[in-house]
Amino acid sequence: MIRCMTIEELRQRLAEQRKQFPEGRIGLVPTMGFLHEGHASLMRRADEECDFNVLSVFVNPLQFGPNEDFDRYPRDIERDAAIAEKNGIDILFMPSVQEMYPMKPLTKVLISDVTDRLCGASRPGHFDGVGTVVSKLFNLVQPDRAYFGMKDAQQVAVIEQMVQDLNIPVQIVRCETVREADGLAMSSRNVYLNEDQRQQAVVLSRTLREAGSWLQEKGMTTQELTQRIRASIETAPLAVIDYAEVLTYPSLSVIALNQDLSQLSGNLIIALAVKFGSTRLIDNRLFELQGGDVHVQNDDEIEAAQSNSDRGEPQLCGQHHH
């Protein structure tokens, strides 16, 4: 594995690789480092599918708000390098902030609508920073495929929208969230949690699992489901809800509060952001509604949905339930 600190070196290594293997497929796994098993699963998937893989480790200041955790975001580049090497990465690209932003950037890639809610609403400017840095990484690496975890489902939706709108020649690969044994979604931010917070944090994944059966109840409305979700999270005394929403996916449109969800077909997401102390955790689950049949998507199905439709999103429309 080669480590590249500079854009020039990255470009040179990639040019050599392309010259030697013009048909070789190049994969990109963009991360902010402090890698965990979730990232490792993206790398293994890239390694299976591509001939040459780049892992980027860059904590992007542009996507952090002024009161967020940019400075204290956990970093451990030696551990990251060991994990990358073990999981088939060929180039570890770890630029400095100065290298990525040598002067004040005047250009922003802004994605609207799909950024209106969830983290887009809670973290103003966050997705402007994501769109901009991911554009840069795509231009630097020019990957054939790029791998993103569905734990950040809104990020995936935003990047898919950007890729489509700007005709970026890359295939976005949605990868399933990896979880701890008790269900907690893996996240670099989990290290912030103290013991009590860590124990209670399981409430997110448990709520999402239970919501699957609530969704199957006849006559369940958006409002009722949202209330049950909130009540379930609030059983954890340390949990402070930032958002708990039921939306379409990937367009992230609002569903009418009195909508009978059993009458819907299409992809629906339940997305949560919950604070434990100063640590904000997110999690989500996708459901495929088929006019009453509720179905939790697994990895293979996420892929199938992607290849079946441009945006992986069947038209969400009311259907009669039999």
Place this chain on the structure above:
Amino acid sequence: MIRCMTIEELRQRLAEQRKQFPEGRIGLVPTMGFLHEGHASLMRRADEECDFNVLSVFVNPLQFGPNEDFDRYPRDIERDAAIAEKNGIDILFMPSVQEMYPMKPLTKVLISDVTDRLCGASRPGHFDGVGTVVSKLFNLVQPDRAYFGMKDAQQVAVIEQMVQDLNIPVQIVRCETVREADGLAMSSRNVYLNEDQRQQAVVLSRTLREAGSWLQEKGMTTQELTQRIRASIETAPLAVIDYAEVLTYPSLSVIALNQDLSQLSGNLIIALAVKFGSTRLIDNRLFELQGGDVHVQNDDEIEAAQSNSDRGEPQLCGQHHH
């Protein structure tokens, strides 16, 4: 020459070309069609420097304001195709609006600061549309070099800024403005002019030429120069000034009104937008100030300035004149 109406066909042709000639250099000349000698000069330059050249002809609705001339913008695709073929173009890419924007685009590439003045101020949203469509064309063609005329000097500055900020792997080539025999800068919009307007339109280039000697006058200030420029344009009774500004280039920063220009060094632009009837013409001239030596840049020097500095712009700073 191959004509491509669809993105799929364009990508396929380019993939074949790249497979057959992996080392071949690909050039792009992005235009809105109704080609004239100015465009032809861009194509010839591309043909000299590149192995395979794409001309895009696309009147981009995103860069026209609601009261602008999108609908009546002149089009003549057969004439365009003949000019392209004669000037060494290999692929003429002429997509429909539906092909470029199959659904409402949610992603915009916004460039700030350098878009604050001139056409950025007169045509709100114009450069958002330019940045977005040029990003798309760069992603579709992935050219090694892209050719732009300096008649749209602000457009060149905006695109250079975008390319730098987003690490787009393309070299922007600045090409000199081509003029009619009497000095009028070539433009597709010149066909709108009636006989009287056409005769008076020469006032733009004449004023820019004279400004070169005014600049050499000792103690000439930004304010005095701007006043002389406006007075000169107003000698044409049909001319209505939209803007007439003296700025740095390419950052397009304002220079203090009482600044003694003879004391400056750096690149300066005089940029004009003048309406004749409902037809809005633009023209500009670049000057390289060296603490008193005024120098009009020609084509070779534009290139040299580009390779000498990242942004082609020496620091603009006061110097004592001897």
